[in-house]
Amino acid sequence: MSMQGMEEPEELLNPSRDLPWDRFSAWLHCICVVGFDLELGQTVEALFPPNAKLTDKEKTSICYLSFPDSNSGCLGDTQFCFRFRQSAGRKSSLHCVLDQTDRDSPVYLKKDPACFYGYVYFRQVRDKTLKRGYFQKSLVLISKLPYINFFHTVLKQIAPEYFERSDPCLEAACSDIDRWAEPLPGKILNLPIMGIVIKVRIPTRHDKPGTTQILELTQPSDEHISVTLPTIHEVDIFRCFSPVFFHIQLLWELVLLGEPLVVMAPSPSQSSETVLALVGCIAPLKYCSDFRPYFTIHDSEFKEYTTRTQAPPSVIFGVTNPFFAKTLQHWPHIIRIGDVKLAGDVPKQVKVKKLKNLKTLDSKPGVYSSYKPYLNRDDEIIKQLQKGVQQKRPLEAQNAILRRHFLELTQSFIIPLERYVAGLMPLLKSISAWKSPPQLKPFSQEEFMKTLEKTGPQLTSRLKGDWIGLYKHFLRSPNFEGWFRLRRKEMTQKLEALHLEALCNEDLLIWVQKHSEVEAVDLVLKLKSKLVQAEREHLPVKADTLEKLQDHVDTIIQELPEDLRGILLKTNTS
Template sequence: IGIALYVRIPTCHDKPGTTQIAQLTQQTDSQISMVLPTIHEVDLFRCFCPVFLHSQMLWELVLLGEPLVVMAPSPSESSETVLALVSCISPLKYHSDFRPYFTIHDSEFKEYTTRTQAPPSVILGVTNPFFAKTLQHWPHIIRIGDIKLAGEIPKQVKVKKLKNLKTLDSKPGVYTSYKPFLNRDEDIIKQLQKGVQQKRPSEAQSVILRRYFLELTQSFIIPLERYVASLMPLQKSISPWKSPPQLRQFLPEEFMKTLEKAGPQLTSRLKGDWRGLYRHFLKSPNFDGWFRTRRKEMTQKLEALHLEALCEEDLLLWIQKHTEVETVDLVLKLKSKLLQAHQEHLPVKPGTMEKLRTHIDAIILALPEDLQGILLKTGTE
């Protein structure tokens, strides 16, 4: 009907919190082009509304990858609440499993309901009252009633001890013995309460809450980013004739020492046991996933710098001083590096790949003809 929708479905390689806009190459006058940054973004405030007094505690539980169950009246409410929880630690990616709508027919049903081992790091959304009995041993349970948004705040559910969770007649609430590491931020609560009294739209409340979570996560992650950046070897230590240097090891105690001068207090006014929160986080799947991603990015950066250093060398002069065998070995190594750069999309400067291809061709042409024929066929992309 005259409207073209360009939709880019996010992939597992996307960084949370970044929206990659599709490039619109063709656009005629008869088309109105629209870009949808995401297929479905949950209404954060609507999901957190019954429990927003505890939203900061829930942020901690998600950050630490704690086992969490959401018991809701309908699949849509359970799904939206689970997705809201997973997205609340953005731009950090949630690296554990999450099931927006988990049923008794799921293959992991036995594994998740057994009492013989501790519950895994997963967020489950359920609606079947049967789960109130079978998941009683889980450490953190959120029970929500019908999500409604009128002009008043729904009655805020309290944090209750797990022993109060009866099988079927439990009232809405957050059932946990967890003691938050950070003191509660009263300012955000007042801001959201004021918004409800003034009948501020739910979308506007969601923007406030999302920004609050984003700032909280960034305050938490910046000291880690700063420390990890210090593990990178100096650029001058990169030699074209040696393998790229390794990253220094992540040492938890060394990191903890950096918090005194460059901790979250630089960007967050929140007080509390930040150190305790970091200690728990360093043992969580979210840290493991985050650090693996950062380490891969930094290793690729080192590979790219090494490749650029090789391109700056006078390789034709080098082969004059070395044997044919060493020259053939160099060509094979350069071809392997070129293939790696292509496959892994290494962050090299523009023109580097072309420069390297020119180097390889020049070296091959400097070799005897029989070797040229073999090398031109070997290791091509």
């Protein structure tokens, strides 16, 4: 890959400094140490920075979610991820740079306004000097950013050192993080942590889906770089799906349609990785419903999600406690993951199991559902991956094959929708400087379905099946609602930007000379309002267009009588 089009690497240290912890808060909300107290149970023993704001409810959630369930029996070191709702009414304390981070990020990497991610490094070892007989402690990074692979890599550097040397080590790590460059998409970042440097590139929304920027090829090798991450967020998707290998088509459909889905796994690591793999399998579409990579009976939403008085909500969550096998028998789709064999063997072909078979606690691994997929199974991908296992193909290659399969499947499905929605834009000639921007045409399911005969997924996918039925189901799902809401917002902003350009191309001074002072003042106020909107909503408009519009405003004001000029100039600076 050539250097052309790639941004220059960020410096290790940026000389322009903001407030203390400002850089830190662009990446993390806080770092927690969760220990086990014989009388109190799990407790937050330390918090960095010390003034980090967490409500009691949030601390309780972090405490319960930071320890593997007692049934998991995780000895040694365990890493996993969880996600929990932030308390209502909390004001965002994140660095303003995240606005740009969010604006330039792919939709599936944007920060979550309602939830925090917790990245956990848990250690449990025998210790006869402790009354309980075990040392049990978790180091937890709390962040709004879904950079799973990156934060787990950071924890691997910090946690072992911390468990050996305690608090001074955390203070040093926080100091390192507070020197990091902002998490801006597209930049190559060299991030020092605990004596090493991690090199990453955060994807941008302009990246071609399915391409991974391999950093080693874009830059000469740097001696001080210790770890180069090809991806900041992706989990090992082939390993996650290998226990339910023959059902990947069915699982893709369930996730696409926002169906309620539970993953029952032996450990929080397998639980969280499998949930994250499921959520990611419909990329570049964003999964718009709730998902919990690790969920416990202590969760504040436990009753909400396990009640039998209503249909299960659209959510994917991962659990390890056998209690859920009984509690969630009424859920329509359940995946049971056994212990993954280190040899990476693909299981023999198994049918989807009936839900009634889940009643026993020792149920076999597999998919329990009565769902009938709309599309026929793609046997080609199954054979290709099976052959890879037999030939001991590297896991990275297996991962890439499976990820490309899901990407092509999602793109085949979404391209007809993209094409139809693009046609809802009004014609360019309908945009006039002297009228409000025209409205988008409404989405018509009937009209969309008519387009599928000629421009449907059959153009790009070899898969046969009931595509029409799949689309009808999808149009009722939260994922369609979220996708279309974002598309409609983008298109409305495009119309606003085109309207601004139309205004810029008018000779407004001639218009003002033909109209009254009251109308001229009204025009100035409207133009100023448009400029504020363009900046606030980051409309897709060129900088010189905004400059030209501001020049129009200034020129019109200079043409007005002095008293009006004074008033408008005051509003200009207020």
